Amino acid sequence: MSAVAAKSDTLLEVRDLRVVYREEGRFVPIVDGVSFTLRRGEALGLAGESGCGKTTTALALLGLLPTGLGRTRGEITMNSTRGVMFLHRRTPTGWRDVRWKTASMVFQGAMNALDPVMRIDRQISEAIHLHEPGANADARVSELLERVGIPRARRRQYPHEFSGGMRQRVMIALALACGPELIIGDEPTTALDVMTQGQILQLLEELRRDLGLALLLITHDLSVIAETCDRVAVMYAGQIAELAPVADILKAPRHPYTERLLAGFSHVGGPRSLGEAIPGSPPHPGEEFPGCRFAPRCHRAFAECVAGPVPLVVDRTGREARCLLAKLP
Amino acid sequence: MSAEALYEARDLHITYRRGRRPPVRAVDGVDLVWRRGETLGLVGESGCGKSTLARALLGLESPSAGSIEFDGQPVDHDLRALRRRVQLIFQDPYQSLNPRRTVGAQVQEGLSAIGVPAGEERVRRGVAALHDAGLSPADRFWRRYPHELSGGQRQRVVIAAALALEPEALVCDEPVSALDVSVRTQVLRLLVELRTTRALSMLLITHDVGMAWSLCDRVAVMYLGRIVELGTTEQVLGDPQHPYTKALLAVAPKVEQRTSARQLLRGEPPDAAAIPSGCRFHPRCPVAFDRCPVDDPHLPDSERGAACWLASGVERPAAAQASR
Numbered sequence: 001m002s003a004v005a006a007k008s009d010t011l012l013e014v015r016d017l018r019v020v021y022r023e024e025g026r027f028v029p030i031v032d033g034v035s036f037t038l039r040r041g042e043a044l045g046l047a048g049e050s051g052c053g054k055t056t057t058a059l060a061l062l063g064l065l066p067t068g069l070g071r072t073r074g075e076i077t078m079n080s081t082r083g084v085m086f087l088h089r090r091t092p093t094g095w096r097d098v099r100w101k102t103a104s105m106v107f108q109g110a111m112n113a114l115d116p117v118m119r120i121d122r123q124i125s126e127a128i129h130l131h132e133p134g135a136n137a138d139a140r141v142s143e144l145l146e147r148v149g150i151p152r153a154r155r156r157q158y159p160h161e162f163s164g165g166m167r168q169r170v171m172i173a174l175a176l177a178c179g180p181e182l183i184i185g186d187e188p189t190t191a192l193d194v195m196t197q198g199q200i201l202q203l204l205e206e207l208r209r210d211l212g213l214a215l216l217l218i219t220h221d222l223s224v225i226a227e228t229c230d231r232v233a234v235m236y237a238g239q240i241a242e243l244a245p246v247a248d249i250l251k252a253p254r255h256p257y258t259e260r261l262l263a264g265f266s267h268v269g270g271p272r273s274l275g276e277a278i279p280g281s282p283p284h285p286g287e288e289f290p291g292c293r294f295a296p297r298c299h300r301a302f303a304e305c306v307a308g309p310v311p312l313v314v315d316r317t318g319r320e321a322r323c324l325l326a327k328l329p
Numbered sequence: 330m331s332a333e334a335l336y337e338a339r340d341l342h343i344t345y346r347r348g349r350r351p352p353v354r355a356v357d358g359v360d361l362v363w364r365r366g367e368t369l370g371l372v373g374e375s376g377c378g379k380s381t382l383a384r385a386l387l388g389l390e391s392p393s394a395g396s397i398e399f400d401g402q403p404v405d406h407d408l409r410a411l412r413r414r415v416q417l418i419f420q421d422p423y424q425s426l427n428p429r430r431t432v433g434a435q436v437q438e439g440l441s442a443i444g445v446p447a448g449e450e451r452v453r454r455g456v457a458a459l460h461d462a463g464l465s466p467a468d469r470f471w472r473r474y475p476h477e478l479s480g481g482q483r484q485r486v487v488i489a490a491a492l493a494l495e496p497e498a499l500v501c502d503e504p505v506s507a508l509d510v511s512v513r514t515q516v517l518r519l520l521v522e523l524r525t526t527r528a529l530s531m532l533l534i535t536h537d538v539g540m541a542w543s544l545c546d547r548v549a550v551m552y553l554g555r556i557v558e559l560g561t562t563e564q565v566l567g568d569p570q571h572p573y574t575k576a577l578l579a580v581a582p583k584v585e586q587r588t589s590a591r592q593l594l595r596g597e598p599p600d601a602a603a604i605p606s607g608c609r610f611h612p613r614c615p616v617a618f619d620r621c622p623v624d625d626p627h628l629p630d631s632e633r634g635a636a637c638w639l640a641s642g643v644e645r646p647a648a649a650q651a652s653r
Contacts, residue, residue, distance in 0.1 A: 049509040163597050193374045194536050198580040198593050220510050223582035247586055257511075264514040265584045266543035268566045274521060274543055277514035281479035297511075 010079055011181060011214050012038040012061070012103075017074030019056050019065065021285075028286035030056045030069065032238035038182070043208060043215040045225030045246070047261075048235035049282050054218045057235075058184050061216075062103060063087065063095035078102055080181060100131050103182040104175040106168070108190050113171060114159040120170050121145070121155040127177045144173040148203060165196035172203065176211075183207075184216045189224065201228055222261055226250060234258050237283050237293040240312065243320040254321035256300045292323070300325060335498060335530050336363040336386060340395035343381050351602045355381040357554030358395070360628065365497075368524060368531040370545035370562065372538060372577065376598050378554040379534045383500050386532070387417055413443050416491035420503040422483035426475040432459070432486050433471035439494045454493050461526075462489035463519055481512035488519065498530040499523075506535075517544070538581045542566050550574045553599040553609045560633035570635035572614050608637070618645045 017034045020027040031053040038044050046054045059065050061076055076087040080102045087098060099105075107113050115123055124144060125137035145155055148169040159167055168188060175183055185204065189197040205228060207213055217229055225232050226246055233243040234255065242255035253259040263275030280297045283289075291306035292298070298305065304324055313326045343356040355378045363369045363386075371379050384390045385397055388404045388411055397404050399411055419425050426435060436455040437447075445451045459467040462485040475483055484504070491499060501520065505513040521544065524531055535541055541548050541562065548565040550558040550573065558571040569575045579592040594613045605612050611621040620638055628636040639645055 049511055165597070193376075193598055194577065194580055194582075195374055195594050196598065197582075198591050202591050202593060221582065222510075223584045226584045227582055227587045250585060260514075261510060262584055264510065266539040267583045267585075268538055268542045268578060268581070270539075270542070272543055272562075274514055274518050277518050278511040279515070281481050281512055282509055 008079065009039050010037050011040045011042075012079070012216075013075070013077045014057075014061070015075040015077075017057065017060060017076065018072050019053070019060050019069055020072050021069050023286065026286075027072065029238050030285055031060065034074075034235070034238075034240055036233055036240065036243060038214050038216060040181070041208065041212045041214055042231070043217060043229040045222075045229035045232040046216060046218045046235060047220065047222050047225055047232055048241075049220050051282060051285065052235040053238040054235050055186055058105065058186055058216065058218055061087070061184065062099055062105060063090060063092070064099075064105075078182075096131075100127065100175075100178040100180060102180055103184060104178070104180045105184040105186060106171050106175050106188045108187040114167065114174075116159055119156050119158055120150075120162075123170075124174055124177050127174055131178045140177070144176055145170075147176070147207075148173045163196075164192055165199060168192065168196075168200055169203065172200075172207070176207070180213070182214045182216065184218070186218045187220070188217075190219065190221070197224075204228065223265060234261070237287075237289075238285070239293065239322060240320065241294065241322050245319075248319060254319070254326045255294075255323045256298045256325075257294050260299070333365045334362045334398075334401075335365045336397065336399055337361075338382075338385075338395070338397045341382075341385065341392055341397050342394040343378075343385055343390050344393040347602075353602045354554050354604055355601050356385065357601070357604065359551075359554070359556055360630070361549055361556055361559075363498075363530065363532055365530055366528060367546045368533060368544055370541035370548040371532060371534045371551060372536065372541050372548055373551035374536060374577075374598050376601065377551045378601065379551055380502055382551070383417065383502050383532070383534055386500055387412065387415060409443070413439075413494045414496055415498045415500060416494060416496040418484075418487055418491060418499060418501045418504050421507040422480065422487045423475070423507070425487050426483060428475050430474075431471065432464075432473050432475070432478075435486060436490045436493050439490055443494065455489075458489040458493035459486075461492050461523065462486070463515075464489060479512070480508045481515055484508060484516050485519065488516075488523075492523070492527075495527075496529070498532070500532045500534070502534045503536070504533075520544075538566055538578055539583070550577070553604055554601055555609065555636065556628055557610065557637070558635040559628060564633050570640035571610075571637045572616055572639075573610050574635070576613075576615075610637075616645065 015035050017031055018029055019031040020029045034057055048054045060071050074088060078085040078087055085098060121141050124141045128135055128137040128140060150169055189200050192200060204215060208215055217225060219225060229246050231245050232249055234241045236257050242258045249258060253262060260276060260278045278297050283293065291308055292310040295301040295305040310322050310324055312320050312322045314320050338359050338361045341356055341359040345353040345355060359382060373379055381390060388408045404411060433455060436458055437451050440451050440454055456467040459470060464470045464482065464485050505516050508516060523529060533541065533544055545562045548562050549556045550565060550571065552573050558565055558574045565574060569578060576594050596613050607622040607624055608626050611617040616639060626636045626638050626641065628634050
């Protein structure tokens, strides 16, 4: 029995996840030892820039890794109301019972995920029938579309007739179709306008509150996470650099990467100048690091940082930081 | 601040006709002065006409009505000179660079277009531009192709290609939106440094009010083809008068936890082919009253103002306040 089942408010537990691809005869890690838990109804943000492994982590959770990527290590346990699921042991057919019914995903480009030649109400009813044959889908489709704010008159329209924001609402309705306990949003508002982004974030918050959904929100935008999430995991080069409650990380980040990322945000009423920049650019996957992966760009780095691997420091409250300075007083 | 106008738009309209369908009024009566030496922010949602206006500044769009002048002359008076003196930096460096040409070739491209012959002089200016854009030593980058560079380095190449022409002004259209979060500040700091060392005038087009706050001297807020609020950055963003500006500020994500409910505008982003009657913002406006759908409020012809009846001193009838 895993530790998960004992703590019943834990919905998802990821332990030491490693995902690699093969290049010139060696394995290149994209996700390199990522662990976190997600409680029922909790919103966890997964932050980091492109290539840091955040999307790959999410795809691994749902068994959706593209060809060429493989999970070589790690346990994924889902403590669903339908029973404890050890997802890392699932076979391809076994995954079908997890996706949609327990966890579903909302992607950035809704146009790519929707069938362009099928009316939206039918797309949703098909999804329901696929997972629950014989279910009375019509009533559920109406309820779902109403829930996400699609007017009744527009239910029989095609995806191209909707704006980006409305399509994202359709995607969310689709994700909710089979009553999941977890929604994974991969940059769900990135392609949208500021005002529409606000509307979609508002909708996700309402759904969480009303349906008790847990949310794993993946985005490069820390401000979106600050607004919507309870906790945040900041990823860098395939690893978690820092994990903490949002309020704590905003007040006092413990990893220099988080510190500088936050300094990069300007807000109206704040200083009329730019914060300090992070030099250089993010590493390529497979780059070898003797010590801390962020050290080459870090403004606080010292000799020991590059001497050997830097462990993840966990304090009494469960805050995590992969930085040698984090354990100094 | 010098009062000399670099650009001046007067009742500028840019309309796309589409056969029988209603025309798209992308820019619909813009009055705006961009002064020499200042950094002017142009803020608004996507589809509000910001980028069309930017293209008009470069002579890439011609006015359907009204006028736009550069340095006291119509924009199309001398397009060759204009396109040397004003450079455009787009959001996506992947699209503004040619994947099959080396960095060295691309920073020389503009120079060759303005008639600098191939040779030592052209290379020298290209190298200097790369250096100024923070790509040094330049020979490390000269023979590289865009795909060999990071996103931040690519945007620096775009900036270097612009600098090589020794422009007076830069039009930056969402200059860092496509870049990795950790390199955005680098690129913005570079632009700020160049603004000082080269005494550049800058137009910053962005939807990010926080960025406008930290970089701009003045801010113009654009909605559905028109400037709806104008003033210094402190005035417009610190003490907004137009309900649209207020809404933009309220919804802008900040790196802090939200303590109050979001104040969201109703409805969809606007359609420039169906601009509402009266005040174009009234269908989404939380404080609209009976005059708004009928009468079109104009931006006052002054340094500071908002195109809103309430901002121009008109009292909102008590009945309208009670009904909301």
